[in-house]
Amino acid sequence: MAGDSHNQRLKPQPTELIDRNKSLEFQFDGRRVNAHQGDTVASALHAAGVAILSRGFKYHRPRGFLCGAGRCPNCLVNVDGVPNVRACTQQVRQAMNVRHQNAWPSLNLDFLSVLDRLQWLMPVGFYYKAFHRPKFLWGLAQRVIRRVGGLGSVDIDADPVTTYRHRYHHSDVAVVGGGPAGLAAALGAAEQGVGVTLIDDQPELGGHLLFNSKDFSGLPDLVDGSGPEVASRLIQRVIESANIEVIAGATVFAQYQDNLLTILHGDELVKVRAKSVVLATGTYEVPLQFQNNDLPGIMLTTAAQRLIHLYGVKPGNTVVVATVNDQAYQAALDLLNAGVEVAAVVDVRPTYSHGLEAATTLISRGVPLLTGHAITHATGKKRVRAVVVASVSPRSPDSPARRITCDLVCMAGGFQPANALLQHAGGSLDYDEKSGEGIPHDLPNGVYVAGEVTGVHDLATALLQGRLAGLEAARLVSGPGSNQEEIGRVRQRLNGLETEPGIIPSSPVSAPPVEAPTESRGKKIFVCFCEDVTVKDISQAIEEGFEDIQMLKRYSTATMGPCQGKMCLKALVGLCAQQTGRTIGDTGGTTARPPVQPVPLAALAGPSHMPVKRTPMDQNHRDLGASMVDLGPWQRAHSYGSPQEECLAVRQRVGIIDVTTLGKLEVTGRDAGALLDKVYTHHFSNLRVGRIRYGLLCSDNGTIMDDGTVTKLAEDRYFVTTTTGNVDLIEEWFNWWQAGTGSCAHVTNVTSAYAAVNVAGPRARDTLTKLTDVDLSAQSFRYMRSAQGAVAGVPAILLRIGFVGETGWEIHVPAEYGQHVWETIMEAGREFGIAPFGLEAQRILRLEKMHVIVGQDTDAASNPLDSGMDWVVRFDKEDFIGREGLKLASEQGPRNKLVGFIMQNWHVPEDGVPVVSGGKPIGKVTSARFSPTMNKGFGLAWVPAELAQDGTQISVLVNGVPQPAQVALQPFYDPEGELLRQ
Amino acid sequence: MSITAQNQAQFNPIRRSAMHHKHLLLGALMVERDGWQQPAHFGSAEAEAKHLREALGICDISPRAKFVIKGDQAEQLVSRVFPTALIPDVGEISVEAHAGGIHGANAALCRLAQDEIICVATTGLATWLADGLKDDSGQCVHSLDISSALAGVSIAGPQASHLLAMISELNTSDAAFPNLRCAQSKFADIHGTLLRIDLSNLPNYQLYFGREFGDYMWDALVEAAEVCGGAPVGFEAMDQLQG
Numbered sequence A: 001m002a003g004d005s006h007n008q009r010l011k012p013q014p015t016e017l018i019d020r021n022k023s024l025e026f027q028f029d030g031r032r033v034n035a036h037q038g039d040t041v042a043s044a045l046h047a048a049g050v051a052i053l054s055r056g057f058k059y060h061r062p063r064g065f066l067c068g069a070g071r072c073p074n075c076l077v078n079v080d081g082v083p084n085v086r087a088c089t090q091q092v093r094q095a096m097n098v099r100h101q102n103a104w105p106s107l108n109l110d111f112l113s114v115l116d117r118l119q120w121l122m123p124v125g126f127y128y129k130a131f132h133r134p135k136f137l138w139g140l141a142q143r144v145i146r147r148v149g150g151l152g153s154v155d156i157d158a159d160p161v162t163t164y165r166h167r168y169h170h171s172d173v174a175v176v177g178g179g180p181a182g183l184a185a186a187l188g189a190a191e192q193g194v195g196v197t198l199i200d201d202q203p204e205l206g207g208h209l210l211f212n213s214k215d216f217s218g219l220p221d222l223v224d225g226s227g228p229e230v231a232s233r234l235i236q237r238v239i240e241s242a243n244i245e246v247i248a249g250a251t252v253f254a255q256y257q258d259n260l261l262t263i264l265h266g267d268e269l270v271k272v273r274a275k276s277v278v279l280a281t282g283t284y285e286v287p288l289q290f291q292n293n294d295l296p297g298i299m300l301t302t303a304a305q306r307l308i309h310l311y312g313v314k315p316g317n318t319v320v321v322a323t324v325n326d327q328a329y330q331a332a333l334d335l336l337n338a339g340v341e342v343a344a345v346v347d348v349r350p351t352y353s354h355g356l357e358a359a360t361t362l363i364s365r366g367v368p369l370l371t372g373h374a375i376t377h378a379t380g381k382k383r384v385r386a387v388v389v390a391s392v393s394p395r396s397p398d399s400p401a402r403r404i405t406c407d408l409v410c411m412a413g414g415f416q417p418a419n420a421l422l423q424h425a426g427g428s429l430d431y432d433e434k435s436g437e438g439i440p441h442d443l444p445n446g447v448y449v450a451g452e453v454t455g456v457h458d459l460a461t462a463l464l465q466g467r468l469a470g471l472e473a474a475r476l477v478s479g480p481g482s483n484q485e486e487i488g489r490v491r492q493r494l495n496g497l498e499t500e501p502g503i504i505p506s507s508p509v510s511a512p513p514v515e516a517p518t519e520s521r522g523k524k525i526f527v528c529f530c531e532d533v534t535v536k537d538i539s540q541a542i543e544e545g546f547e548d549i550q551m552l553k554r555y556s557t558a559t560m561g562p563c564q565g566k567m568c569l570k571a572l573v574g575l576c577a578q579q580t581g582r583t584i585g586d587t588g589g590t591t592a593r594p595p596v597q598p599v600p601l602a603a604l605a606g607p608s609h610m611p612v613k614r615t616p617m618d619q620n621h622r623d624l625g626a627s628m629v630d631l632g633p634w635q636r637a638h639s640y641g642s643p644q645e646e647c648l649a650v651r652q653r654v655g656i657i658d659v660t661t662l663g664k665l666e667v668t669g670r671d672a673g674a675l676l677d678k679v680y681t682h683h684f685s686n687l688r689v690g691r692i693r694y695g696l697l698c699s700d701n702g703t704i705m706d707d708g709t710v711t712k713l714a715e716d717r718y719f720v721t722t723t724t725g726n727v728d729l730i731e732e733w734f735n736w737w738q739a740g741t742g743s744c745a746h747v748t749n750v751t752s753a754y755a756a757v758n759v760a761g762p763r764a765r766d767t768l769t770k771l772t773d774v775d776l777s778a779q780s781f782r783y784m785r786s787a788q789g790a791v792a793g794v795p796a797i798l799l800r801i802g803f804v805g806e807t808g809w810e811i812h813v814p815a816e817y818g819q820h821v822w823e824t825i826m827e828a829g830r831e832f833g834i835a836p837f838g839l840e841a842q843r844i845l846r847l848e849k850m851h852v853i854v855g856q857d858t859d860a861a862s863n864p865l866d867s868g869m870d871w872v873v874r875f876d877k878e879d880f881i882g883r884e885g886l887k888l889a890s891e892q893g894p895r896n897k898l899v900g901f902i903m904q905n906w907h908v909p910e911d912g913v914p915v916v917s918g919g920k921p922i923g924k925v926t927s928a929r930f931s932p933t934m935n936k937g938f939g940l941a942w943v944p945a946e947l948a949q950d951g952t953q954i955s956v957l958v959n960g961v962p963q964p965a966q967v968a969l970q971p972f973y974d975p976e977g978e979l980l981r982q
Numbered sequence B: 001m002s003i004t005a006q007n008q009a010q011f012n013p014i015r016r017s018a019m020h021h022k023h024l025l026l027g028a029l030m031v032e033r034d035g036w037q038q039p040a041h042f043g044s045a046e047a048e049a050k051h052l053r054e055a056l057g058i059c060d061i062s063p064r065a066k067f068v069i070k071g072d073q074a075e076q077l078v079s080r081v082f083p084t085a086l087i088p089d090v091g092e093i094s095v096e097a098h099a100g101g102i103h104g105a106n107a108a109l110c111r112l113a114q115d116e117i118i119c120v121a122t123t124g125l126a127t128w129l130a131d132g133l134k135d136d137s138g139q140c141v142h143s144l145d146i147s148s149a150l151a152g153v154s155i156a157g158p159q160a161s162h163l164l165a166m167i168s169e170l171n172t173s174d175a176a177f178p179n180l181r182c183a184q185s186k187f188a189d190i191h192g193t194l195l196r197i198d199l200s201n202l203p204n205y206q207l208y209f210g211r212e213f214g215d216y217m218w219d220a221l222v223e224a225a226e227v228c229g230g231a232p233v234g235f236e237a238m239d240q241l242q243g
Helices: A041-047 A111-121 A136-148 A180-190 A207-211 A227-240 A301-311 A327-337 A357-364 A420-424 A459-478 A484-495 A535-543 A549-556 A569-580 A601-605 A618-623 A643-652 A672-679 A724-738 A764-769 A815-832 A839-848 A883-892 B006-011 B020-025 B045-054 B074-081 B123-132 B160-167 B211-227 B235-242
Strands: A019-028 A031-037 A076-079 A082-086 A097-099 A165-176 A196-200 A244-248 A251-256 A260-265 A268-279 A283-285 A298-300 A318-323 A341-347 A369-371 A373-380 A384-391 A402-405 A408-412 A415-417 A428-431 A438-441 A447-449 A526-528 A627-631 A634-639 A655-658 A663-668 A692-698 A704-714 A717-722 A746-749 A754-760 A786-791 A794-799 A808-814 A896-903 A914-917 A920-931 A936-944 A953-958 A961-968 B029-033 B036-041 B057-060 B065-071 B093-096 B107-113 B116-121 B141-145 B150-156 B181-187 B190-196 B204-210
Touching (some): A019 A041, A031 A041, A041 A301, A180 A227, A180 A244, A196 A268, A251 A420, A301 A408, A318 A373, A327 A341, A327 A357, A341 A357, A341 A373, A341 A402, A655 A839, A663 A672, A663 A724, A672 A717, A672 A724, A704 A724, A704 A786, A764 A808, A839 A920, A896 A920, A920 A953, B020 B211, B036 B045, B036 B235, B074 B141, B107 B181, B107 B190, B116 B123, B150 B211, B150 B235
Parallel strands (some): A165 A196, A165 A268, A196 A244, A268 A447
Antiparallel strands (some): A019 A031, A251 A260, A260 A268, A283 A415, A373 A384, A384 A402, A428 A438, A663 A717, A692 A704, A704 A717, A914 A920, B065 B116, B065 B141, B107 B116, B150 B204
């Protein structure tokens, strides 16, 4: 292709975006292709004579350049490993590697194009009807369908080629759309002194004006000159404005509540929050429906104009222009001026607008204008070769169908307003019967519209609308009184615009799609290019009963592909209306949902970091070789090599574990005790200073929410611990029950303020005595007591409690001292054989003491009476949360109970396995481990209340086989708790 | 041997911020200052000062003293400790220079809600504040030293609000968030409190967040700072700014 003879490059065009002084080269399916800086992949390929860019989704028909604006599916390619890139908007980079998708072995010869001959096998909705009998057939068929269908593929082993950043942006006014209406809106708002962000999806502002060579002279104060000249003046003013920030080449893919716009801009996802939004998003030109309307060489008129004016590429050699409006006549003139032979302009309307200058010029240059005619079908295999044109109404012997040879067809099928964002924002649409376009009405507060998206197609109106929208958007920001006079003036002029001398009257708008010729019965007349849905498919679906537009969409899948209806919604609605005998308005449209344009999931995910909590001693654990695990949002040490060895260290010598993750709340104030009495099942207001009590929190119905300890540090100061994962919930719970009572109790989450360790084992006292001035003797510092003093030179709260069943202390110090205290205790305990122990060892040790872990051994239905914690419930209290529920549970008696069990053989069950009887589950193991102390498997389980007796035999399922176990109601280790109290 | 209060000092306790390990990995020169290990610089204090003036610097300010005062009488308690201070309105900050009678020591009073004020101060004021904010009046007011609970990072320089725009939806432009304002919001998906206290006319935002997120937040800030042309800076560069 490099230096080939198919070069379709024109001489330099005044408005082209390419820089002919900078040459680039890229690969397309292994062949070198020349390009200029500013070319898109598609424009460069077209210049090199490449007609086929892709193959259709279902029938693998060849597809070529269609819209040129990044809306249709025809040019999806793989670029440098990234699938589904639109070649018509992807700028060429040096040495890019571009490959086709969805064709094998090549674009020119795709073996799967045989499916095009098997359309009869795959009617609309065939996968609901075919290949389901016998049943097994669907499994096979599904695999084949998945393999041959689809667009693009992802290499899951490849490194991501793009990492996306996120950014937030705030603006007084956001204007979406950089065409004439959007430019006018931005300028109108900026003049009022408000900050404006102007967003456009093309690399250059100007919209359709950039490739519209029509002379817009009429009202010199509004429009004067050609499209590019008008655009240039507006853009210059935007650049010079200090109040306008432009984000070009950015797609607004959604609008959310309170004017939150989400924008994909290269490798950045920008979330814009604006006080008011102007939607000047324009329209999409749409294709016409005729047989083989999807052949390469058949494109939209605006696509041809883009090729000529923006990229200096000749779209073809001989063209037939088919249209339903006046705009195509200018396109035909552009083609003629670019050296393309215009074989005919085929207009479905009986006549074009009176005085249409372009038509007059075309006639004077010998171009046949066939009004009242339409293309019935196109012929060709890998590119269009000819079209057949016939009179639309009525057919007569005087107007026979005629064949016109061509290699290019330009379609002007009308316009589909780009109103998806308006729908996202909550705006509604009225459908205009004549044009088939949805016209906005009932706009949400703070949202304004202007330009072609409102259904207008003349420049002067669009500019005035834009200005008005900008002024009104600015007024919402500045206040009701501002710029009222100017708004009135613009509104008045807009209302009377059509009567002004010199104004170009609005051109007749587009007509609904042509009814399918009966011979073809709608075959190969494509409505949805993305999903290969034909007119025949739509007709058949309606015949089958899918008359509602929403159901028709879902059943046929029309509008559900990459274009999301931009190319096909208008035709779908028109056909549905025609064939069900309803108006366009009654038929309605489909629902536009985010995103408007495909967005990579990586862009939504953004930078790849997850909030992770680490304790102050985190690095110490890693340095000791701990295996770290996620416990909710925390990183914790699971073990330091051998949980069994760690257990033995605690039982025989001394161990230390980082328990910083425990939730910690300070509850202070003169009514702090009363608050705790209300939320816990036990008494706390009567706790003496320096004492600790175990606490259980229940919800209103008496089920267990959380547990922990409560330490009274001073008369009006309590130190509360909760489970690691529940501290935020419990803080909220406490505040909820305190709010509005007028009581004086303050709850502060101090979880991160303290680093905490638990030092436990027969030599724990010996270790800590070296480090503290607090008297740790059994007589002075008894079990369930607290003290405050220095440990390792650091002020500390010491709690004598024992989750693991050994003599031990939980030591809380200011977090910044965490590392120091850990290292000092480890050093002090070295002579006693201190060892760090992790989560797994802790679980084994506490299980030997039958200490319950809320959420592990209990669930949302568990109450303290069933769980063996009835001793914590004080019915003699005046009231507490859950009291009534617990009273009822107490009266009813438990159906199931939480008990300990010990295996009778060498098996060790897993957490969660059932307890069985007669082959049926009757309970569940909540926690189970192997005990190095007892040398047996053991754990906790829920069993029916009648089995909850010491020594009862039960069966536990291990690897699918029931294994014998024995119920135990007393802790397996130190059942009397003597070691705890030593 | 019994350990007495006097010889507790032998343990030489060292205070480290949640980002201590991250500073070591970045090659910071760690020195002891106000009882904390702090990064003096990450290679060159002069280069870091230049970053601050021209683009952006992020500095670990976790050692600063932080107290929360809650309750209906919060304003009155703060006024007792700072009798000449202007108590700010909600969302505003007032700064007391030479607080506690110590030259160079400052305290920022930040009103987060009608009944909640946080005081962020020079590290050395912690004890003075703890004593001053004790209330025995029986009124419903509560003060708590949360210095250990919160890590802090100063984000300073002309590009500071650009960095914040990458991690938070809060509008930190000059118009919406001028000097001496405070707010709570999400920053890099976690809850934080933001104070703006400019230094020598340079925008300076102090971000405080749960200490347990220190590693995570530092990584997020360093990544965002790089995009904005910024870098971590030590206290020497920040001191130059404060003159």
